Amino acid sequence: MTNHWIDIKNADSVLIIGSNAAEHHPVAFKWIMKAKDNGAVLMHVDPKFSRTSARCDFHVPLRSGTDIPFLGGMVNYILENGCYHKDYVNNYTDAAFVVGDGYAFEDGLFSGFNAEARKYDKSLWAKAKGADGGPVIDPTHQNPRCVINLMKDHYSRYTLKNVSDITGVSQENLLKVYKNFCATGRPDKAGTILYALGWTQHTVGVQNIRLSSLVQLLLGNIGIAGGGINALRGEPNVQGSTDHALLYNNIPGYHGTPQAPWQTLAEYNKANTPVTTLPNSANWWGNRPKYVASLLKGWFGDAATPENDFCYGLLPKLEPGEDYSYMYIMDKIYNNKIKGGFIMGVNPMNSFPNTNKMRTALDNLDWLVCSEIHNSETTDNWMRPGVDPKTKKTEVFLLPSAHRIEKAGTISNSGRWLQWFDKAVEPGGEARNFADVVVPLFNTIRTMYKQEGGVLPEPIMKMHWTDKYDPEEWARRINGFFWADTKVGDKTYKRGQLVPTFGVLKDDGTTSSLNWIYTGSWTEEDGNKSRRRDPSQTPLQANIGLFPNWSWCWPLNRRILYNRASVDVNGKPFNPKRVVIEWDGTKWVGDVPDGPWPPMSDPKGKLPFIMVKDGHSQFYGPGPADGPFPEHYEPAETPLASHPFSKQLSSPVYKYHKSPMDQIAPPADPRYPIVLTTYSLTEHWCGGGETRNVPNLLETEPQLYVEMSHELAKEKGIKNGDGVLLESARGKCEAIAMVTVRIRPFTIMGKTVHLVGMPFAFGWTTPKCGDSTNRLTVGAYDPNTTIPESKACCVNLHKADKLTEIG
Numbered sequence: 001m002t003n004h005w006i007d008i009k010n011a012d013s014v015l016i017i018g019s020n021a022a023e024h025h026p027v028a029f030k031w032i033m034k035a036k037d038n039g040a041v042l043m044h045v046d047p048k049f050s051r052t053s054a055r056c057d058f059h060v061p062l063r064s065g066t067d068i069p070f071l072g073g074m075v076n077y078i079l080e081n082g083c084y085h086k087d088y089v090n091n092y093t094d095a096a097f098v099v100g101d102g103y104a105f106e107d108g109l110f111s112g113f114n115a116e117a118r119k120y121d122k123s124l125w126a127k128a129k130g131a132d133g134g135p136v137i138d139p140t141h142q143n144p145r146c147v148i149n150l151m152k153d154h155y156s157r158y159t160l161k162n163v164s165d166i167t168g169v170s171q172e173n174l175l176k177v178y179k180n181f182c183a184t185g186r187p188d189k190a191g192t193i194l195y196a197l198g199w200t201q202h203t204v205g206v207q208n209i210r211l212s213s214l215v216q217l218l219l220g221n222i223g224i225a226g227g228g229i230n231a232l233r234g235e236p237n238v239q240g241s242t243d244h245a246l247l248y249n250n251i252p253g254y255h256g257t258p259q260a261p262w263q264t265l266a267e268y269n270k271a272n273t274p275v276t277t278l279p280n281s282a283n284w285w286g287n288r289p290k291y292v293a294s295l296l297k298g299w300f301g302d303a304a305t306p307e308n309d310f311c312y313g314l315l316p317k318l319e320p321g322e323d324y325s326y327m328y329i330m331d332k333i334y335n336n337k338i339k340g341g342f343i344m345g346v347n348p349m350n351s352f353p354n355t356n357k358m359r360t361a362l363d364n365l366d367w368l369v370c371s372e373i374h375n376s377e378t379t380d381n382w383m384r385p386g387v388d389p390k391t392k393k394t395e396v397f398l399l400p401s402a403h404r405i406e407k408a409g410t411i412s413n414s415g416r417w418l419q420w421f422d423k424a425v426e427p428g429g430e431a432r433n434f435a436d437v438v439v440p441l442f443n444t445i446r447t448m449y450k451q452e453g454g455v456l457p458e459p460i461m462k463m464h465w466t467d468k469y470d471p472e473e474w475a476r477r478i479n480g481f482f483w484a485d486t487k488v489g490d491k492t493y494k495r496g497q498l499v500p501t502f503g504v505l506k507d508d509g510t511t512s513s514l515n516w517i518y519t520g521s522w523t524e525e526d527g528n529k530s531r532r533r534d535p536s537q538t539p540l541q542a543n544i545g546l547f548p549n550w551s552w553c554w555p556l557n558r559r560i561l562y563n564r565a566s567v568d569v570n571g572k573p574f575n576p577k578r579v580v581i582e583w584d585g586t587k588w589v590g591d592v593p594d595g596p597w598p599p600m601s602d603p604k605g606k607l608p609f610i611m612v613k614d615g616h617s618q619f620y621g622p623g624p625a626d627g628p629f630p631e632h633y634e635p636a637e638t639p640l641a642s643h644p645f646s647k648q649l650s651s652p653v654y655k656y657h658k659s660p661m662d663q664i665a666p667p668a669d670p671r672y673p674i675v676l677t678t679y680s681l682t683e684h685w686c687g688g689g690e691t692r693n694v695p696n697l698l699e700t701e702p703q704l705y706v707e708m709s710h711e712l713a714k715e716k717g718i719k720n721g722d723g724v725l726l727e728s729a730r731g732k733c734e735a736i737a738m739v740t741v742r743i744r745p746f747t748i749m750g751k752t753v754h755l756v757g758m759p760f761a762f763g764w765t766t767p768k769c770g771d772s773t774n775r776l777t778v779g780a781y782d783p784n785t786t787i788p789e790s791k792a793c794c795v796n797l798h799k800a801d802k803l804t805e806i807g
């Protein structure tokens with residue numbers, strides 16, 4: 001989230017799109033209801049009607065996978081009607097930047113496309129460079145290659161008719177949302193966008209979100225109270241896990257993972273540290289070398305010295321372009337390239353797409369270590385229905401895991417708040433929490449290395465390690481320490497004391513921090529700030545629901561990111577009724593500002609978008625793999641043979657695998673004419689591995705079902721409660737028919753398209769739960785993040801006289 005949960009109450013317009021917030025973020029939803037009490041208009045744009053829709057002023061159904069046309073139409077509406085926030089756009093965005101000659105767009109393809117590699121040469125998309133190497137800026141917008149002109153041109157195709165034809169949303173409904181939300185383009189109004197998996201789980205997931213930033217920047221909605229782009233994060237600590245680099249492509253604190261071409265720290269820093277020519281750009285990532293050196297110091301301690309590159313050479317390096325994400329790991333297992341491994345706290349045999357392939361793949365392992373709180377489809381894969389366990393070679397070690405209430409630590413919520421929780425009870429039986437499994441394991445490995453030697457001993461032996469796990473010790477290490485006595489202002493810190501802020505981190509080995517954005521969370525002065533529960537605030541802060549002494553949030557306890565964009569160039573709030581920060585003539589008051597500098601009109605002032613090299617937020621983004629402007633592509637599996645925006649039907653660069661078990665149906669395949677979308681349930685948690693073992697939850701939602709419209713049910717001769725057999729290009733699945741008005745047929749380019757919806761919380765291990773929805777879903781992935789397209793694939797269905805095949 002750029003903002004935080006309480007702040008949603010400040011919104012005048014709330015657009016919930018691609019999320020079922022009421023059911024999956026029920027506690028946080030109270031702030032959405034507060035906004036409504038305050039007079040905000042609530043809108044839900046979603047293929048099906050849910051409890052979220054019921055609480056909104058209106059629900060607008062759209063066909064799954066068509067959010068880019070929906071929002072592209074909104075961008076077109078804003079630009080055609082000139083209802084954007086002019087001061088904001090002119091001063092704080094790249095609207096006036098000139099794009100280089102290499103960029104072009106034709107028939108759905110951007111320049112530089114290599115069809116064989118399914119990749120673009122992104123270097124062609126660079127912005128124009130002046131004689132000094134800096135950007136070329138035309139504040140008059142006369143140059144046709146100014147970003148704002150190219151953007152206008154690009155989205156001029158997203159007319160109400162085209163958008164309505166492809167999304168299935170009536171023109172009237174489109175205008176209802178556009179008018180309401182675009183009314184927040186005024187300086188004194190705020191609109192927030194709340195999204196989750198309905199946006200991310202698509203082959204165009206990243207571009208869905210990028211397009212929301214185009215809308216929010218045009219309307220001046222980033223950095224302000226009640227505004228922002230707010231990802232409703234899923235698992236309780238998914239925010240923390242991304243911050244601490246659960247994903248393979250970055251190391252803690254959002255630094256790219258070292259790659260093979262960067263063998264030295266100098267090479268790494270050169271490739272990853274942006275340089276700006278604009279004196280009023282803070283270019284915060286220019287500080288990266290300090291944060292990376294401090295991270296290495298945190299990892300390797302005394303062994304890390306300036307002379308040995310702080311042990312940078314000991315880090316593994318990625319091959320550029322290689323994908324190490326989980327779907328690619330599963331494909332390697334399928335292809336017998338991995339012999340064994342650990343699966344902990346995840347149930348991929350039920351929750352990953354195209355489960356039939358996943359299950360077959362897992363059979364290839366010689367050994368598997370699972371840590372679980374229950375037996376699951378994954379731990380018991382070797383004895384799944386229809387399989388003779390004697391024919392399966394995998395040796396499975398099942399370690400009983402403690403439950404999360406049986407350990408202490410922190411959770412970072414969607415609003416980036418870091419909150420400590422204590423252990424409620426001791427783990428039962430032989431169960432252990434994650435750290436008490438892996439720390440002793442690593443201790444044993446280290447002992448064996450010491451006694452017997454082994455491959456590549458240095459990283460294992462030189463690591464700054466403690467052989468007993470203590471969450472408080474690690475929380476302090478994450479904050480970071482001084483490694484030499486250091487004077488900061490008039491205060492001297494001793495070696496071994498905690499660093500107070502990332503402003504003091506250095507690249508010379510005198511500081512450590514396991515994650516620079518968390519520096520300041522535990523200090524000598526204030527102790528563990530994630531424990532703070534102090535509701536005190538100034539009147540200015542109280543006015544917008546900002547509680548600076550309640551827990552702590554990254555970075556630096558700044559509650560609203562990019563808050564310098566909430567004021568004009570003189571530091572005066574755009575909206576005097578909901579002040580986030582304000583320049584009082586000598587200093588900022590309110591939230592922690594994005595940097596201490598005076599307002600922009602001062603010669604020492606800085607631009608608000610401090611994490612962007614040139615300080616201006618970007619409408620034009622040459623970074624993503626699939627283009628600098630979001631463009632509509634159909635999902636990998638689509639009921640259509642064409643669409644009105646271009647000749648390019650699906651994304652030309654989405655990723656997929658090519659095994660015999662990775663079938664993707666061709667466009668408009670008559671065998672699979674129905675769109676399937678999938679989702680979570682209020683009464684279960686994700687794949688259900690945990691909640692299907694809780695009897696009262698299982699009783700409330702006992703079985704897999706498929707939601708379908710009355711119209712489709714009639715066409716297929718199906719009644720509510722009938723057994724249904726569904727089929728996709730990858731597998732079959734049985735479910736009970738739930739015939740409902742919550743889902744309606746769509747009219748797409750004059751033709752009826754049916755959509756059905758299924759939860760993915762059920763699987764075979766818990767008796768009578770039935771089949772796994774993911775036997776149907778497709779292994780097609782976003783080219784930037786490799787997230788699978790769980791929200792759209794194509795199926796067919798018919799009435800089943802008898803349900804047989806539980807699996």
Ligand SMILES: Nc1nc2c(c(=O)[nH]1)N[C@H]1C(S)=C(S)[C@@H](COP(=O)(O)OP(=O)(O)OC[C@H]3O[C@@H](n4cnc5c(=O)[nH]c(N)nc54)[C@H](O)[C@@H]3O)O[C@H]1N2
Nearest residue numbers: 018019020024064065196197198234235679680682685686
């Ligand atoms: N009770 C409960 N709470 C949960 C979870 C749970 O399992 N149970 N799971 C947690 C986790 S890990 C996560 S990630 C979150 C998930 O939170 P959400 O993303 O809110 O939940 P989903 O059910 O995956 O999907 C959200 C909505 O997207 C819609 N949708 C599908 N396709 C599209 C599309 O193309 N466009 C648009 N606009 N909408 C679409 C679906 O109809 C659905 O209503 O919830 C978290 N909270």
Ligand SMILES: Nc1nc2c(c(=O)[nH]1)N[C@H]1C(S)=C(S)[C@@H](COP(=O)(O)OP(=O)(O)OC[C@H]3O[C@@H](n4cnc5c(=O)[nH]c(N)nc54)[C@H](O)[C@@H]3O)O[C@H]1N2
Nearest residue numbers: 345346347351371372401404678686687688689690760790
């Ligand atoms: N079709 C479809 N598929 C989806 C999605 C979708 O919307 N549609 N959503 C995706 C999303 S957003 C997510 S987050 C994933 C979730 O996918 P999973 O993470 O596989 O889902 P869970 O069912 O939460 O599985 C977690 C397992 O961990 C166990 N567990 C719980 N607590 C602990 C613990 O403390 N320690 C250990 N070792 N184990 C524990 C539980 O018993 C459970 O079996 O599913 C994804 N899959």
Ligand SMILES: [Mo]
Nearest residue numbers: 233234235238
């Ligand atoms: Mo999730």
